[in-house]
Amino acid sequence: MGYYDSNNWTQDGVAYYAELLPHISQITLTMWPLTVVPSHLTRLSSSKIYIKTTSDSAARTIVLPGRTAKDAPLSLQQSYQLNSNSKTGSLRVKAEREERKEHISPLPARQLSGCKSVQCSECGVVLLKDNMKYLDLPSENWYEMLDYWHCHKPDHQHGYEGGNAISRDALNPRKSLALVGLTYVMVVGDDICSERIKVSDTLPKMVACSACSCDVGIVDRLDQNIVKLYKWNLSLEPKSISNDITLCRYSLEIFVTEMLLEIIEFHSTHQFGIAALSDEETILCYLWVFNSDISYTSNIQQEPTRAMKVFYTEQPDVCNQEIATETVELPSSALNNIFKVLERRNKELPESLRAFGKWNVSLLHRL
Structure with missing residues (x-):
């Protein structure tokens, strides 16, 4: 990667970076390169400020990553610090406490079930056959947590060795039934439109889209009939325009x-x-x-x-x-x-x- 010159990012040659730390309710705004304290600063709203870096420069509106607290002072004289060595200026201000969005898993089984087709995100080629059903897998760490799931005290010994021990292979996809993990959709090979993919000859066996050569998945190491499709190379087509699921993908x-x-x-x-x-x-x-x-x-x-x-x-x-x-x-x-x-x-x-x-x-x- 080449070096990014911040002077190419803005018309006046001054770049900025604003960061919200929600746990301590603080916003820090850093601007560079600066050799003098900005000439003007106005709070337009709780999340926008109006600032001029010099008296003859163009003014700009900066959207902050959070809302400033109503009682937080916001003045150049009280809050702005200039570091002449690094040619940066920084402004710290108290932020309002906010409820962070609940953590959600991208492209869960519910969302996959509500789409018309699963496509290669690069070229739009449909990868999976119709009439698929999707089920969410438990956490990726489910097998490691088995030691903590007891129906008795940990030191209790059963009088027999059960023949139905749970293994990592207990959860496998079946025909027309895909299992959805955190980062992949696991299917049997027959559910993939075979003419639209190509499989590498070397290990690990990567599955690529035949139209654009994008790596869309990988063949399972233990079962050659199982394929894991990477969610980041998939996009979903909605069943209809009125459907609440839009054509979507995540990076x-x-x-x-x-x-x-x-x-x-x-x-x-x-x-x-x-x-x-x-x-x-x-x-x-x-x-x-x-x-x-x-x-x-x-x-x-x-x-x-x-x-x-x-x-x-x-x-x-x-x-x-x-x-x-x-x-x-x-x-x-x-x-x-x-x-x-x-x-x-x-x-x-x-x-x-x-x-x-x-x-x-x-x-x-x-x-």
Whole structure:
């Protein structure tokens, strides 16, 4: 990725980044490059300000990522801080407390059941046959939680060994019945329009759209008749115009943040190794989820956007070796996509906020 010059982002050469920390109800606005305190600042509403960086520059309206508290002072004299070394100016203001949206899983079985067809998101080719039924799978961590599901005290011994032990293979799709996980739709091969896909000869066996060559899924390692279609490469066509489900898709980073959030919830770890799909599980990038829930706006992202702030590095010695590192596997194409997102968002931050020690700082969007 090339370097992003912030002077190309705005007409007056000044970029901005505003961040809401909902847990402490604080909004921080950073502008750069600046060598003087802005000449004018007016609050237009609880979430909009009007600012001029110099007396002869064009004024601009900035949408903040949250609402400022009614009693919060907002003046250049009281609140604005200028750092002449980094040529950045920052403004901190108290925000109103807000109820964050409940965490929802993207493209659940209910939404898939209400669509006319499941398509390749890149070219619109229909991938699944008609009359499919969809069921949501339990959490990705359901098997690991079995140790905590007891019908008796943990030290109690049964007098027999049951022959119906639950295994990871207990939940498999069947003909015309797809199982929906957090990041994939699992189907049997016969339910895929076979003439519209092609399967690679090498392991892992990737499933690509025959029309645009986009990697839409992967063949299961244990059962060659099962295919997992990646949700981030699927789009849904509504049954009718009046249907409340529109043609929709979610980007890859939404599903990556969903995976990270679920692992954080179950394992209470915030350090991750991102690996390419392979038998070796070679970690190519390390992530530290510093804050899993912020909102931000910028001259690039002008509408309030929910995100997680992450630190990332390719150097394993930067990680805290005393903290468990959970591995997240992604296909190579998805891994490259996430690298590009991390680098691009890093360059969109103020230069003074792009690094934390030896870590690089970036943002990943979430629901």
